[in-house]
Amino acid sequence: MLDPNLFRNDLDAVIRGLASRGFEFDQETYHKLDSERRRVIQEAEVLKAERNRVSEEVAKLKRAKENADPLIAQQREVGDQLKALEAAEKQAETAFRDFLSILPNLPHESVPIGKDEHGNVETKRWGTPAVIEKPRDHVDLGTKLGILDLDRAAKMSGARFSVLKGLGAKLERALINFMADRQSAAGWSEVMTPYMVLPHSVYGVGQLPKFEEDLFKTKRGEDTLYLISTAEVPVTNLYREEILPEEQLPVRHCAFSPCFRSEAGSYGKDTKGIIRQHQFHKVELVAFTTPQLAEAEHEHLTACAEAILEALGLPYRRMLLCTGDMGFSSRKTYDLEVWLPSQNTYREISSCSWFGDFQARRANIRFRPKDGKPQFLHTLNGSGLAVGRTWVALLENGQQPDGSIKIPQALVPYLGTDTIR
């Protein structure tokens, strides 16, 4: 949610910012909804003030044991009027909020303008891809090694699921522990949270109301519960409706979780292998901090994600996403892309975003400055990393001519072997 004051103080900047992401701001509707809302609020408040004043007089009369009947009769009418007005007020308020809630965040000034992923800018490259003769892909490698079984996964759950076996399963676990250990050691305090959340939690991070079709949905009695698409959802909501003391910031959490995505509308994309799954694992980094520290925190968070790739010796590059390719809630995003020999290109393995106060305003997460009023804090998060895709990258980059996989030193203590064969 954008700051309502922005619309009053600098409407042009809002319009320009939204336009840069390809979003056309409907000014006419905005003005209509805003003025209607204000009109109704004012009307209702005048009436309520009147009611409160007369009620007090009634109280005085009653206490003095005098007759208050004429006043009471007069008040009845006011009550009826108010009932109608309050309904109108609620409706106007809801309409206004609904309108605001589908507006994406405004890009930071450092974000390049662009229409789609072609506008993204590479800002860093690390590592040198090994020269591999006729590289095989992870499906080929994994299946032959007997550690990946896509056919049997399809038998029980359909497309976009996988079964890992033997050292494949252990590699997944090893990576989870490796990542969580590293990030905890780097100061990201570990949390484990629910994998099902109420709608307001999803709304808080900006995935509702616009992206409902991407989520798996389930029921508990009358309640709707969503399966989380990322640990960002529960972890960000850890502090909803709270005011954190400034000296506590930044608050940094890492969280392992499975992630569930219906991948609606992505048919045909990344169909091969386990790049795009309905269910995958991720170690997520989430930070809460002040507006002043947020930009530096974004760099820090991204560096912590990169540290995992570097520890595993996986070549990658960092992309600064352009306005047209950023997520709905994001103000600025770096994607980390890992080298995949079989595709002869870099593929996304982490996305590190700075949300400004966009999520905090939706979820009502604030901090109290040392002296002053509470204000919305800034939230950030990034994958540190996506486990399944790291699994893929390790197989493909570590493949040997004989089809075995060389495991990076740092991971050996977790996996218990330096080679999968």
Add this chain to the structure above:
RNA sequence: GGAGAGGUGGCAGAGUGGUUGAAUGCGGCAGUCUCGAAAACUGUUUAGGAGGUAUCCCCUCCUACGAGGGUUCGAAUCCCUCCCUCUCCGCCA
């Protein structure tokens, strides 16, 4: 699943229809005292919204005592529904 208790300000905890946005205590902040600190004393201390003035100092009004409805001229206080927490019993990885 059964029975009971309860949800009030940063915390503890009063308050059963009329200046209660909320007593009291603790904590926090400021001051007095002190070389300084502690203690003691004094004062102060919720948030959101609309408007005014103006820009962030202030003023007026509205809203909020788990959430949503209802009763009433008027609700933290009465009624209904839901949510959550705690205790006991049952069941259970």
